[in-house]
Amino acid sequence: MxxxxxxxxxxxxxxxxxxxxxxxxxxxxxxxxxxxxxxxxxxxxxxxxxxxxxxxxxxxxxxxxxxxxxxxxxxxxxxxxxxxxxxxxxxxxxxxxxxxxAVAADIAPNFRDKWLQKRAVAAAGLDVGASQAIEDIHHLDPSALADFDKAVLKPIAGAGTRNTSVVRGLSELIDTCAEYRRRGVPQRTFVLEEFTPGEEWMADGVVFDGELRFLSVGTYAEPCLTAVDANRVLQLERFDPTEDADAFALARPVVTEALRALGLRRGVFHMELFRRPDTGGLVFGECAARTGGGLISEAVAFKFGVDLGEAAIRCAEGIEPTIEPTVRPESVSTLFLANRPGVLVGYPSLEQIRALPGVEHVRLDLPYGFRTGDTVQDTTQGVGQVMLSGRTREEVRSRREFLTRWFDERLVVVPAHATYPELRSWQRANWPETASDFRTYAEPERQR
Missing domain, CATH: 3.40.50.20 (Rossmann fold)
Structure with a gap:
């Protein structure tokens, strides 16, 4: 070249x-x-x-x-x-x-170390849950930790809610650290964060010259950690800047001040926030200097006509991205398609899924033969991902519920931990023409 x-x-x-x-x-x-x-x-x-x-x-x-x-x-x-x-x-x-x-060397650690990140945001006067750094969970010193009732233990530079647990008190923390050590979890440095109840929101956007140039706000159907703990996959919704103007008005100053505290001058970002059920205020969760997953780029492009990938490369070069949002009136939601424990051997085709009401985009990630464990490990697990639209938020939710049920009914997974008799029964139920019982040659199987 x-x-x-x-x-x-x-x-x-x-x-x-x-x-x-x-x-x-x-x-x-x-x-x-x-x-x-x-x-x-x-x-x-x-x-x-x-x-x-x-x-x-x-x-x-x-x-x-x-x-x-x-x-x-x-x-x-x-x-x-x-x-x-x-x-x-x-x-x-x-x-x-x-x-x-996009992200300078003196700023980058603020977007990887979750303890440093929360310290910087708290210093700016924003509502942030308390956090404590644990340098090495293999050699935990309980006496060095402040008392707590309920907290979230996560890798200090992790992602996707992987190796993240809710712990209730010091005894459970000690047990969880020991379990991580037995499992061979690769991370050693963790952060213990105050548990924040309430809805989990997301903010995705673009910063240039230290100014917020674009903002999209959304919410999860349930908080990420709740979904992972319950072995459920993520479902996301985008707020509408007109219909949900109050949500944008609530999020914008928090997002702006948090990004300023973290030092981001230019680039794209994905931020997590929690809305307190008692006061309705927003609590800073964490922020990444990258685009979000879960088809967030597709949802933002569909709803606002903004290409976050384009903005990312422009910001990296130091050129102001051209952002001219064109807001569509439709509601939009993205979701992961849930798998089940066992060996994946069948699911609906792309064409079948695309034919369902409101499906705007679909990708199927897992191949046949993929073996799924008993538990959901992080927020990215799923057979595939789908973006749905609808005239109203209620219609999108209805379509999302239908798609989830419809896909699960057509998902074919050889069950995990099944005995031979259970596998034979499963085979007979799914492919009766292939199942065979033990027979002798006492009677011919066909007339000659």
């Missing part, structure tokens, strides 16, 4: 950032790890250049990969990532390579 061809260095396989680059005549050089080949679901688009790095979250691994492939000699226009775990790496890498990027 010619050296004068505009190019950008992208760490992580964000399809929205890659698409935005290609639409703007920029060749994305995509640093990816083993998961691209191991998982086999996402393919690099035509025009993108792949660079394999054993660990894209390691600056050493990325620099070595750039040197091996000769990409280190290219003049990239900017460096960008939407990979939560690579954020600090990319911020440091931008300094080494002298490339513009």
């Amino acid at each position: 010619p050296q004068d061809q505009p190019s950008a260095l992208i760490v992580g396989t964000d399809p929205y950032a890659m698409r935005a680059c290609l639409r703007n005549g920029i060749t994305p050089y995509v640093v990816h790890g083993p998961h691209l080949a191991d998982w086999g679901y996402l393919k690099l688009p035509d025009g993108a250049v792949g660079i394999f790095a054993e660990d894209p979250t390691s600056i050493e691994s990325v620099l070595l990969a750039l040197r091996r492939t000769g990409a280190a000699d290219r003049s990239f226009r900017f460096l960008q990532t939407s990979d939560e775990e690579a954020l600090v790496t990319v911020a440091a890498l931008a300094r080494v390579l002298d490339l513009p990027t």
Whole structure:
């Protein structure tokens, strides 16, 4: 490829950032790890250049990969990532390579370390639950912790509610830390956060020159941790800026002040907030300097006509993104399609799902033969994801309930932990023509 061809260095396989680059005549050089080949679901688009790095979250691994492939000699226009775990790496890498990027190296830790993050937001005077850092759960010192009744234990730099638990008191905390150690949970440094009841909201948007340029607000059908603890998948709704003007008015100042406290000057963000059931006020939860998952990019594009991937690459280069929202009147919701414990062997086709009322977008992520454990591990688990629309929020919810039930009725999963007799009964119920009982040759099975 010619050296004068505009190019950008992208760490992580964000399809929205890659698409935005290609639409703007920029060749994305995509640093990816083993998961691209191991998982086999996402393919690099035509025009993108792949660079394999054993660990894209390691600056050493990325620099070595750039040197091996000769990409280190290219003049990239900017460096960008939407990979939560690579954020600090990319911020440091931008300094080494002298490339513009959205999140500066002195700011990036505020968006990865949840204890640092809450300390910064609390110092700005916002409502934030108390938190305590636990440096090493393998060597917990209970005497160093303040008393608490109910708290949330999570990796200090985690994502997706993975390895996150509600603990009630010190005794349960000690037991949970011991269980994590037995399970071989890779993280050692955790944060213990005050449990905040109430609705969980999300705020997604764009900041440039320290000013909030776009804001979308939504809510989860139930809080993320509640869903994971109950082995349920996530369901999300977008608020309407006119119909739900009060929600936007409540969220905007909190989001603005939180981002200012965290130091984000430009970039996209995904923020979690909780609405107190007693006062109705918003409590800061956490914030990531990236686009949100769960088809949030699709929902924002559908509802507002705003491409968050486009905004992300523009902010990375230091160019103000052109954001001209066009709000559609329809309500929109996204959801994960739930799986069941066992081996996945069948589900409805894309065409069948698309034919259902209100389905705007669908993707099926899990292949046949995938084995699902007994519990939901994080907020990203599901057979696939769907975006629904409707004339009203009530219609969207009705369609969401119907789709959830309809899909589950057609989901075929070999049950986990079943005995041979139970498996035979299951096979007979699902494929009666294939089931066979033990027979002798006493009587011919067919007439000759």
